Amino acid sequence: MKALSSIAPIEMAHGAGGKTSRRLIENVILPAFANPALEALSDAAILTIGGMRLATTADGFVVKPLQFPGGSIGTLAVHGTVNDLAVSGARPLALLATMILEAGLPGNILQREIEAMAEACRHAGVQIVGGDTKVVEHGMADGMYISTFGIGIVDERLSLSAHAVRPGDRVLLSGAIGDHGITILLARGELDLESNVRSDTRPLTPFVDALCERAAPGLRWMRDPTRGGVATSLNELAREAGIAVALNEHAIPVHDDVRGACEILGLDPLHIANEGQLIAIVAPEYAEEAIAALQSVAGGEEACVIGEIRETPVATVLTETSYGGSRVVDTLVGDPLPRIC
Amino acid sequence: MKALSSIAPIEMAHGAGGKTSRRLIENVILPAFANPALEALSDAAILTIGGMRLATTADGFVVKPLQFPGGSIGTLAVHGTVNDLAVSGARPLALLATMILEAGLPGNILQREIEAMAEACRHAGVQIVGGDTKVVEHGMADGMYISTFGIGIVDERLSLSAHAVRPGDRVLLSGAIGDHGITILLARGELDLESNVRSDTRPLTPFVDALCERAAPGLRWMRDPTRGGVATSLNELAREAGIAVALNEHAIPVHDDVRGACEILGLDPLHIANEGQLIAIVAPEYAEEAIAALQSVAGGEEACVIGEIRETPVATVLTETSYGGSRVVDTLVGDPLPRIC
Numbered sequence: 001m002k003a004l005s006s007i008a009p010i011e012m013a014h015g016a017g018g019k020t021s022r023r024l025i026e027n028v029i030l031p032a033f034a035n036p037a038l039e040a041l042s043d044a045a046i047l048t049i050g051g052m053r054l055a056t057t058a059d060g061f062v063v064k065p066l067q068f069p070g071g072s073i074g075t076l077a078v079h080g081t082v083n084d085l086a087v088s089g090a091r092p093l094a095l096l097a098t099m100i101l102e103a104g105l106p107g108n109i110l111q112r113e114i115e116a117m118a119e120a121c122r123h124a125g126v127q128i129v130g131g132d133t134k135v136v137e138h139g140m141a142d143g144m145y146i147s148t149f150g151i152g153i154v155d156e157r158l159s160l161s162a163h164a165v166r167p168g169d170r171v172l173l174s175g176a177i178g179d180h181g182i183t184i185l186l187a188r189g190e191l192d193l194e195s196n197v198r199s200d201t202r203p204l205t206p207f208v209d210a211l212c213e214r215a216a217p218g219l220r221w222m223r224d225p226t227r228g229g230v231a232t233s234l235n236e237l238a239r240e241a242g243i244a245v246a247l248n249e250h251a252i253p254v255h256d257d258v259r260g261a262c263e264i265l266g267l268d269p270l271h272i273a274n275e276g277q278l279i280a281i282v283a284p285e286y287a288e289e290a291i292a293a294l295q296s297v298a299g300g301e302e303a304c305v306i307g308e309i310r311e312t313p314v315a316t317v318l319t320e321t322s323y324g325g326s327r328v329v330d331t332l333v334g335d336p337l338p339r340i341c
Numbered sequence: 342m343k344a345l346s347s348i349a350p351i352e353m354a355h356g357a358g359g360k361t362s363r364r365l366i367e368n369v370i371l372p373a374f375a376n377p378a379l380e381a382l383s384d385a386a387i388l389t390i391g392g393m394r395l396a397t398t399a400d401g402f403v404v405k406p407l408q409f410p411g412g413s414i415g416t417l418a419v420h421g422t423v424n425d426l427a428v429s430g431a432r433p434l435a436l437l438a439t440m441i442l443e444a445g446l447p448g449n450i451l452q453r454e455i456e457a458m459a460e461a462c463r464h465a466g467v468q469i470v471g472g473d474t475k476v477v478e479h480g481m482a483d484g485m486y487i488s489t490f491g492i493g494i495v496d497e498r499l500s501l502s503a504h505a506v507r508p509g510d511r512v513l514l515s516g517a518i519g520d521h522g523i524t525i526l527l528a529r530g531e532l533d534l535e536s537n538v539r540s541d542t543r544p545l546t547p548f549v550d551a552l553c554e555r556a557a558p559g560l561r562w563m564r565d566p567t568r569g570g571v572a573t574s575l576n577e578l579a580r581e582a583g584i585a586v587a588l589n590e591h592a593i594p595v596h597d598d599v600r601g602a603c604e605i606l607g608l609d610p611l612h613i614a615n616e617g618q619l620i621a622i623v624a625p626e627y628a629e630e631a632i633a634a635l636q637s638v639a640g641g642e643e644a645c646v647i648g649e650i651r652e653t654p655v656a657t658v659l660t661e662t663s664y665g666g667s668r669v670v671d672t673l674v675g676d677p678l679p680r681i682c
Contacts, residue, residue: 008447010444010448010476011445012476015474021474028448033462037435038468044471047470049434050393056435056492057471058472060474060475093390094386097399098399098400100403100486100488101356103352106349114369114374117373118373121374129376130378130398130399132401133370133401135355136356137679145475145486147399147439151388338476
């Protein structure tokens with residue numbers, strides 16, 4: 001285990017899903033809890049019980065503000081967990097949730113969030129079967145924090161793994177990126193920007209179902225690019241699989257409002273969090289069918305191929321620029337958008 | 342669903358595990374998420390998957406201070422979840438944990454708590470297979486909050502239920518009560534009391550294993566009396582089973598320091614939280630063997646019969662007083678000891 005100084009003190013970037021988060025996990029958490037399920041560092045841990053592959057996942061939610069265009073902390077808490085199961089190839093079976101509430105939280109806000117969770121559960125076809133509620137003093141929890149846990153059964157047709165990814169495979173994206181992160185940033189009202197952007201928060205199960213129906217044998221790996229964005233998810237893949245990801249920057253859908261906000265703020269849309277998009281790595285012979293599958297689902301109309309897997313440069317994500325050159329797309333560094341989920 | 346006014350605003354007592362918590366759950370949470378697994382309101386939700394009974398449970402931890410004699414938030418987070426599985430008759434398979442960290446938390450405190458969790462896992466024979474870390478601004482999370490999720494397989498020999506409880510059954514307790522709650526209260530340093538009391542936090546799996554080995558056919562119902570204490574757990578049983586619980590107050594083990602602190606503070610030890618005790622309702626013909634089983638486990642030396650189940654008065658817990666009369670022991674009301682877990 002590394003010296004204490006390597007992790008002291010905790011800063012916002014430790015929770016941003018980028019390089020600092022990864023250092024915390026690799027230097028402090030993994031050595032303490034060493035076991036194969038955890039070390040996979042995927043969205044969900046796969047446990048084999050009685051011959052079944054069960055996927056389990058846990059997510060904390062501290063989004064600020066609690067409510068924003070397109071959703072709220074309750075919606076996010078359900079979708080985030082459902083989606084971690086979905087991209088692991090698992091059908092969600094049950095969720096549990098713990099709520100840490102601030103004394104003084106108006107009852108109608110709590111009730112609104114509980115109803116938002118219930119509605120998101122109905123939409124995603126899953127039930128909340130248990131949970132816990134704790135209350136802390138006024139001023140201590142920003143209204144409420146939610147942690148959600150999910151359990152699901154992995155689809156028998158799938159065996160997803162970074163190690164299954166091969167040069168020539170296609171990189172598919174379900175739709176436009178950055179909507180969620182920019183929505184949260186604007187909802188805080190600290191920037192004087194007008195926009196109609198809304199969070200993309202939604203369950204990814206319909207996308208995964210459609211992919212499984214039409215392209216299961218070609219599916220290699222999936223991820224929902226939340227904190228750290230598409231760039232961070234693909235860097236994790238590139239490092240784990242020992243391959244290169246070559247992106248066609250022009251192909252990546254970004255809504256105008258998001259592109260504009262990113263230009264003003266000096267942010268890369270590839271680093272902005274999404275809560276309703278899916279990246280799938282698909283064998284080339286299944287790519288066309290997989291895109292058709294994604295486009296057949298409501299909300300998947302913008303699905304497209306955004307790049308391909310190459311042999312080199314190993315552990316690298318590249319994108320071709322507008323000038324014909326290429327640039328390295330790194331993992332998120334620091335925390336430009338704290339508390340977006 | 343009840344009117345908003347019935348839950349507004351949130352107060353500390355909503356998290357205390359007593360009457361106010363129950364109103365929040367019954368009036369707001371259950372109507373929104375209505376499903377049989379949740380409505381059982383037990384320590385763990387039982388899901389039947391592929392013929393196996395899986396127990397799942399979720400707990401939030403906001404204990405203050407983070408460290409106290411006998412344990413810390415990390416120890417509690419593991420034991421609390423392992424114990425909810427154990428008293429549901431399940432062998433813990435895997436845990437997941439989310440941490441909400443406050444920016445500025447010294448790295449050595451985080452590392453200490455992660456090591457405390459890892460050590461508690463080794464002791465309880467369970468692994469942490471996944472999790473999530475979020476960071477909030479300084480001042481927003483009292484150092485750290487932890488939520489833990491557990492999954493286990495229910496022992497085939499058991500079918501525990503409040504509805505299995507019969508008049509004449511014995512009420513067994515694994516040891517002295519109130520140690521945890523009083524330890525936390527004193528650890529805050531707000532009271533000028535000297536004491537050697539230590540939290541009883543520990544895994545209950547050895548107790549449950551011993552009971553299963555020697556008295557499985559006689560086991561009706563188990564619970565770990567945490568928030569709200571023995572009084573609240575037994576009132577929940579009495580109400581759900583439609584029976585009376587008659588306690589022999591003299592038989593209930595309470596350490597002198599705990600009794601003294603309770604007398605000074607006007608608290609009833611039966612309302613104080615425990616983190617390493619187990620209540621078991623056992624058929625009379627198995628009571629002796631079950632006590633021997635509990636006493637055979639380290640820490641179970643004080644295990645004893647503290648009362649019995651009667652037909653009437655329905656949904657009531659009674660205790661005989663030192664003067665030969667009897668008094669009703671109610672569920673916890675209010676929150677005399679906030680944030681004890």
